[in-house]
Amino acid sequence: MLDNDTKNTILVIHNIRSAANVGSMFRTADGAGVQEIWLTGYTPSPAKWNQKYLTKAEKSLAKAALGAEYFIPWKRGALLGSLISQLRSLGYLVIGLEQSEQSVSFDEIKAEQTFVLIVGNEVRGLDSRILKQCDVIGELPMYGKKNSLNVSVACGIALYALRDIIKKSKKNIC
Numbered sequence: 001m002l003d004n005d006t007k008n009t010i011l012v013i014h015n016i017r018s019a020a021n022v023g024s025m026f027r028t029a030d031g032a033g034v035q036e037i038w039l040t041g042y043t044p045s046p047a048k049w050n051q052k053y054l055t056k057a058e059k060s061l062a063k064a065a066l067g068a069e070y071f072i073p074w075k076r077g078a079l080l081g082s083l084i085s086q087l088r089s090l091g092y093l094v095i096g097l098e099q100s101e102q103s104v105s106f107d108e109i110k111a112e113q114t115f116v117l118i119v120g121n122e123v124r125g126l127d128s129r130i131l132k133q134c135d136v137i138g139e140l141p142m143y144g145k146k147n148s149l150n151v152s153v154a155c156g157i158a159l160y161a162l163r164d165i166i167k168k169s170k171k172n173i174c
Contacts, residue, residue, distance in 0.1 A: 008114040009034050009162055010087060014080055014130070015041035015121040016151060019057040022046075023064025024152035025119070030068040032159035037074040038083060045076060084116070084133045092116045096134035097158050098126045099148070103139035106161035111169070115162050119155045 011034050016022050022044055029037055039045055046069035047058040054062065062069065077083040084094055094116045095109070118134065120126035125148075131137055140149060140157055148154070 012038045012118040016043045019044045019060035020064045021152040023061035026065040027068040028156040040077045040080045103137040
């Protein structure tokens with residue numbers, strides 16, 4: 001396991017329906033060294049540590065997360081717009097993961113700071129009101145016939161792209 005000398009990325013999971021996708025994002029976020037996860041909208045939450053009986057969604061999330069939901073700090077946020085403002089005021093660069101006319105590839109993001117990555121609904125993505133609040137809209141270019149990836153897969157690729165940006169910025173500083 002590699003040292004994670006800095007934890008400088010927050011993941012916001014907004015309006016994701018599939019508990020399995022959420023669990024997969026928890027596991028990937030842990031692997032990518034994410035500082036914490038915020039769950040907003042109707043995104044399902046993990047079970048509590050000592051919870052005796054689990055709902056179907058909690059079981060699905062736990063199965064995909066393989067325990068990562070107990071190791072990475074997570075919070076539930078009520079209003080995504082307020083959360084974005086709060087995190088930006090703390091110095092985070094807010095990145096929405098979406099394909100739009102304003103989006104850029106992750107290899108075009110040049111920053112030496114902390115990041116918030118927001119991922120949205122499996123089908124509809126992030127709505128325009130949320131995208132307007134983002135500092136950057138990052139996209140993963142698609143080269144095949146389909147126009148998108150599974151949200152948990154896209155989240156993982158984006159998180160590791162941000163790790164690479166952080167790593168490169170540290171090399172340039174030293």
